[in-house]
Amino acid sequence: MVNYKKDDLDQVFSVLADSTRRAIIKELSKGENTVKKMAAAYDMSLPGFTKHLKIMENAGLVSFRKVGKYKYYYLQPKGIDYATEWLNELSSYWKSQLTSLEKYLLENKEEDNDDHDE
């Protein structure tokens, strides 16, 4: 790991790889919010929480506006779009590679009902 440096997509996906940060994103998708208000929902110290916000900001997923002593954070969807695009391109390419049998099997899977919830 001599010369390892995170690129943009690394950073975006790293943000998403943490359930606290995914929860923050969901929260912010409802609208902007202040640090303390959001932090209250998490079993974590305030400095711990603001570290997550800093990481998300560096990755370009959130920004904030300052009003007096408050910081209102809001989503910066461009960053998320970046990740979404990578996945969508992948899956469109991948699907174009499938044989018709594979496509048939894919259409008719139905029974893979693991809980995909959080």
Add this chain to the structure above:
Amino acid sequence: MVNYKKDDLDQVFSVLADSTRRAIIKELSKGENTVKKMAAAYDMSLPGFTKHLKIMENAGLVSFRKVGKYKYYYLQPKGIDYATEWLNELSSYWKSQLTSLEKYLLENKEEDNDDHDE
């Protein structure tokens, strides 16, 4: 970090947060391949490379079939779908929350390269 445990989505996004692993995924989207064949493209020891495959396998993104001394790895798209769904749900919810002005701005962004504030 007393009791921190990665859940499914954590694992999937963690896989995606590494450019080597994203490259492996793209490679495998063209079809199955063996370990050494794939490893040749990376400036990394073989054990280092197989560690990545193990991580991807644990996250449910790849599987393999063994043929003699070869392991043929292939994509297991369910895992990736899981990540894609999370992002798509988010963005559909997020878009439904926008005001019509915001939607207008979103449609017509084209060039929004200024930092909002800070």
Add this chain to the structure above:
DNA sequence: TTTATAGTTAACCATATGGTTTACTGTAAT
């Protein structure tokens, strides 16, 4: 049967990561 090939395991290392506490700054309220 010996040798080559494909891949894994184990031990190790440096840095990153997710968290803490304590002390601080800046703004608002009394």
Add this chain to the structure above:
DNA sequence: ATTACAGTAAACCATATGGTTAACTATAAA
């Protein structure tokens, strides 16, 4: 002027992560 409140900074800690090398197993080829 003092106190409360919102948030940051710094130092620290334990574990995770991405990598290495050396030694191994299993299958295939000579």
